[in-house]
Amino acid sequence: METVLVIGSNSFSGSDFIDLLLSEREYKVLGASRSPEKDDLFLSYKGNPNRARFSFHQVDLNHDLAALLSLIEAERPAYIVNFAAQSEVAPSWENPGQWFQTNAVALANLAIRLKDMPFIKRYVHISSPEVYGPCEGVVKEDARYNPSTPYAASKAASDLMLLTLYKNFNFPVSTVRATNVYGAHQQLFKIIPRTVIYLKSGRTIELHGGGKAVKSYVHIRDVSQGELQVMERGNNGDIYHFSPDGGVAVRDVVATICQRMGKDFDSSVKTVTERLGQDKAYIIDSTKARTELxxxxxxxxxxxxxxxxxxxxxxxxxxxxxxxGYVHKP
Known part of the structure; x- marks a missing residue:
């Protein structure tokens, strides 16, 4: 039985990926995260009937690199999928150094060691379309980097570091960029769960810029399925996009939820100032993943x-x- 190490297992995306692995494959699964394991409100895999094949390890990528490397040497995972990141855009303006430390520096320190471990068949890097900046027209995997926030710049730095390891050492990295992921068990401050919670509790929903920004909402399980395909069948050095066929304005998503819950849209929302660095459109092309995978x-x-x-x-x-609300953890 081969082993998969999921770094950032407490994250929304990481936990759903673990649930998928346990449900559809026969891997031994290791989870690593800096915080104690969360409960089933946020971790979908907690109720998985195959959870006996999973073990959790509390390891901080920034401070416990030696412990993480020891775990990897002992367990010799065939696959490593890394979801660990400082992932929020707006707060990255306040503490950009912390975003670069986690997303770029810590990752570089890890990857430079992993390149010498021959048992690793694939390292799946979870990147972000934010590295492209405003996504206008058809944005393919070879689009130039044009980050517009510290978060995006830190992710671009990590992408480039891994690219150098692939070019110089044939490090088996494949990169994933998915658009606006959503679903059950997501962080409560995200717009979709927050909308449901606010409507249920009678609170007013703030729409930044009136909710005119266009997002490409893709369900978490669809993204996890794509990540699994990349892990098992992706090409070294390649980038894969996961996105729906088109985008939808944030206000339209909120309006749909209002209708579903029997609430009046106009009385449930108010317009506030747009976020700094907010992209007007967030649409990328996923033809490659559809064709190759x-x-x-x-x-x-x-x-x-x-x-x-x-x-x-x-x-x-x-x-x-x-x-x-968002609670920042350095």
């Missing part, structure tokens, strides 16, 4: 939104005890 999004937006509403209803008592 046979990937395609299968969870429609209506179905995905319904899943989030059901999740909030199910965990409403626990959600009411959670902070609803």
């Amino acid at each position: 046979g990937w395609a999004p299968r969870v429609g937006l209506d179905q995905g939104l319904e899943g989030v509403v059901r999740w909030v209803d199910r965990y409403w008592e626990a959600i009411q005890k959670q902070p609803l």
Whole structure:
């Protein structure tokens, strides 16, 4: 039985990927994250019937690199999928050094060591379309980097570091860039779960810039399926996009949720100032993943939104005890 190490296992994307691995494959799965393992409100794999094949390890990529490397040497994973990152855009303006430390420096320190471990078949790097800046027209995998925030610049730096390792040492890295991922178990401050929670609790939803920014919402399980295909069948040095067929304005997504929950849109929202560095459109081309990997999004937006509403209803008592805003952890 081969082993997969998922770094950033407490993250929304990392935990769903683990749930998929346990459900559809026979791998031994290791999770590593800097914080203690969360509960099932945020970790979908907690209820997986095959959870006996999973083990969690609390390791901080920034401060416990030696411990992480020891774990890797001992377990010799065939695959490493790294979701660990400072991932929020707006707060990156306040502490840009922390974003670069986690997203670029810590990753570089890890990857330079991994390149000498011959048992690693594939290292899957989770990047972001934010590295492209404003996504206008058809944005393919070879589009130039044009980051417009510290977060995006830190991710671009990590991408370039891994590219140098591939070019000089044939490091088996494949890179993933997915658009606006959503689904049940997501962080509560994200626009889709936050909208459901605010509507359920009678609070007013703030729409930055009136919610005119166009996003490409793709369901978490569709992205996880794509990441699994990249892990098992991707090409070294290649980049893969995962995105739906088109974009939708944030305000339209909020309006859809309002309609589904029987709430009046106009009385439920208010317009506030747009975020600094917000891209007007966030649309990338996923033809390569569809052609080479046979990937395609299968969870429609209506179905995905319904899943989030059901999740909030199910965990409403626990959600009411959670902070609803972003809480920064250095």
